[in-house]
Amino acid sequence: MTGPGGRHVIIVGGGASGVLLTYQLLHRSSCSLRVTLIEQRPDIGRGIAYHTGNPDHLLNVRAANMSALPDQPDHFWRWLVSRQDGIPICPDPYCFVPRRVYGDYIASLLDRGASDCADEQRLTIVHSRCIDVSSGPDEAVAALEDGRRIVGDTIVLATGHDMRASSPGRVDPWTPPSAAPIDVNAAVLILGTGLTMVDYVLSLLRDGHRGPIIATSRRGLLARPHRRVDSMRIAEAEVPFGASIATLLSWIRARVAQHAAQGGDWRGVIDGLRPYTQRLWHELPLSSKRRFLEHARAWWDVHRHRMAPELESRITAALFSGQLNLMAAKVIKIEPNRDGAKVTYRRRGAAETHHLQVGAVVDCTGIVKDPTATPNSAVRSLFERGLACVDPLRIGIEIHPSCAIVDSEGVPSERLFAVGPLTRATFWEIIAIPDIRNQCAELAALLSREETGQLPTRRELSNV
Numbered sequence: 001m002t003g004p005g006g007r008h009v010i011i012v013g014g015g016a017s018g019v020l021l022t023y024q025l026l027h028r029s030s031c032s033l034r035v036t037l038i039e040q041r042p043d044i045g046r047g048i049a050y051h052t053g054n055p056d057h058l059l060n061v062r063a064a065n066m067s068a069l070p071d072q073p074d075h076f077w078r079w080l081v082s083r084q085d086g087i088p089i090c091p092d093p094y095c096f097v098p099r100r101v102y103g104d105y106i107a108s109l110l111d112r113g114a115s116d117c118a119d120e121q122r123l124t125i126v127h128s129r130c131i132d133v134s135s136g137p138d139e140a141v142a143a144l145e146d147g148r149r150i151v152g153d154t155i156v157l158a159t160g161h162d163m164r165a166s167s168p169g170r171v172d173p174w175t176p177p178s179a180a181p182i183d184v185n186a187a188v189l190i191l192g193t194g195l196t197m198v199d200y201v202l203s204l205l206r207d208g209h210r211g212p213i214i215a216t217s218r219r220g221l222l223a224r225p226h227r228r229v230d231s232m233r234i235a236e237a238e239v240p241f242g243a244s245i246a247t248l249l250s251w252i253r254a255r256v257a258q259h260a261a262q263g264g265d266w267r268g269v270i271d272g273l274r275p276y277t278q279r280l281w282h283e284l285p286l287s288s289k290r291r292f293l294e295h296a297r298a299w300w301d302v303h304r305h306r307m308a309p310e311l312e313s314r315i316t317a318a319l320f321s322g323q324l325n326l327m328a329a330k331v332i333k334i335e336p337n338r339d340g341a342k343v344t345y346r347r348r349g350a351a352e353t354h355h356l357q358v359g360a361v362v363d364c365t366g367i368v369k370d371p372t373a374t375p376n377s378a379v380r381s382l383f384e385r386g387l388a389c390v391d392p393l394r395i396g397i398e399i400h401p402s403c404a405i406v407d408s409e410g411v412p413s414e415r416l417f418a419v420g421p422l423t424r425a426t427f428w429e430i431i432a433i434p435d436i437r438n439q440c441a442e443l444a445a446l447l448s449r450e451e452t453g454q455l456p457t458r459r460e461l462s463n464v
């Protein structure tokens with residue numbers, strides 16, 4: 001049922017994905033479509049990635065690739081130039097700008113006058129936490145923690161990364177060190193060696209930390225830096241879709257070797273694969289997906305999710321000075337004590353365990369690994385109501401290629417959808433803006449088929 005005022009789409013989560021989808025819906029649909037955007041934070045468009053105030057926290061994708069709009073690839077760059085007022089924040093589109101600035105850009109997408117209709121009547125922003133999502137034959141309902149119920153035709157979850165609930169003895173990496181003071185001379189153990197660790201090390205150094213910093217993960221791998229290279233053109237017909245992970249990885253290695261022999265850089269090959277990674281994931285046999293997650297994911301991540309060259313120089317300097325150490329190890333036990341915590345660990349490949357007294361342990365290992373253990377009650381309510389199920393790899397919720405949430409009976413919903421990192425089980429590469437912007441444009445097109453006033457039918461969904 002579409003209400004008398006036209007279809008009402010409720011979006012839960014006003015981070016980058018929620019804003020991109022809102023923008024697309026307001027621009028693509030007839031003026032009768034309304035959007036309610038629910039966000040628990042005071043800011044819209046920032047989420048975890050772009051709320052940081054630390055100017056050292058840079059984008060890890062060059063400005064040229066960060067347009068929010070797939071049909072206007074230079075949109076972000078033009079916005080950046082227009083607000084520079086003669087003071088260049090960035091010399092050219094290859095640069096990496098502070099993430100805070102990018103948050104300003106995303107928020108600006110919802111400025112008044114963003115579409116031809118009277119937007120203020122079409123978009124309602126609600127600042128509250130959604131604690132329950134339900135759907136019936138005629139409506140979908142989002143219940144808020146302040147007791148309100150928002151009723152619409154469709155709900156889209158754009159709740160982003162499911163962060164771990166904080167646990168005793170561990171510092172949350174999203175709290176800057178200045179807000180949770182750590183003795184500047186104390187040893188700090190960081191769990192995880194990915195880009196969140198890089199952020200946290202930069203925050204510690206900015207705050208004048210003098211003590212040793214030990215970053216640990218199973219393999220101790222560090223993200224590779226970006227270089228000024230163009231992505232290679234790889235024809236779709238060359239890509240071994242549906243092959244096993246072993247075949248796929250040896251094909252990638254061969255392409256890299258061939259490219260290098262011609263004077264190219266491996267980054268060109270990795271970036272050249274970007275248009276195909278979602279299809280590669282989709283067609284990878286389940287057993288290969290498992291092997292990839294277990295054995296190759298860390299390798300892929302450090303090559304695929306790279307750091308800005310400016311950050312590389314600071315991290316390299318900290319490594320050379322000996323203040324920062326990367327350790328391939330398994331942390332076995334963390335025992336909080338008066339001075340911080342006593343940590344028991346075992347180095348990779350070694351049998352014996354060691355102990356380390358640190359002033360603080362910072363958990364930069366990222367997202368919740370078990371989707372049903374999510375601290376997000378909106379997502380949990382879907383499992384409890386049988387409106388969602390966990391995918392076979394247990395990395396996310398089961399999502400139909402149309403973005404419809406699949407229920408516990410295996411049926412894609414006509415009213416409940418998801419975008420962004422929550423959809424990783426189906427799309428895998430769906431955490432960065434260049435992928436999310438396409439997904440939001442496609443879902444907005446599907447939800448905007450308003451001529452008949454009907455929701456997409458199951459048959460339409462299964463043809464997507």
Ligand SMILES: Cc1cc2nc3c(=O)[nH]c(=O)nc-3n(C[C@H](O)[C@H](O)[C@H](O)COP(=O)(O)OP(=O)(O)OC[C@H]3O[C@@H](n4cnc5c(N)ncnc54)[C@H](O)[C@@H]3O)c2cc1C
Pocket residue numbers: 012013014015016017018038039040041046047048049050058059060061128129130131158159160161196199376377378379419420421431432433434
């Ligand atoms: C540290 C970091 C740096 C990154 N850097 C880049 C980069 O440089 N380039 C790039 O392309 N990508 C980057 N990414 C990837 C990033 O995930 C995406 O760019 C994008 O920010 C994802 O947005 P999102 O809205 O899906 O998720 P999030 O940013 O997680 O936002 C989700 C929003 O939903 C809200 N929310 C959640 N649950 C509820 C609820 N129940 N009720 C109400 N509100 C709710 C949250 O408060 C949050 O604002 C980075 C990610 C991280 C974590």
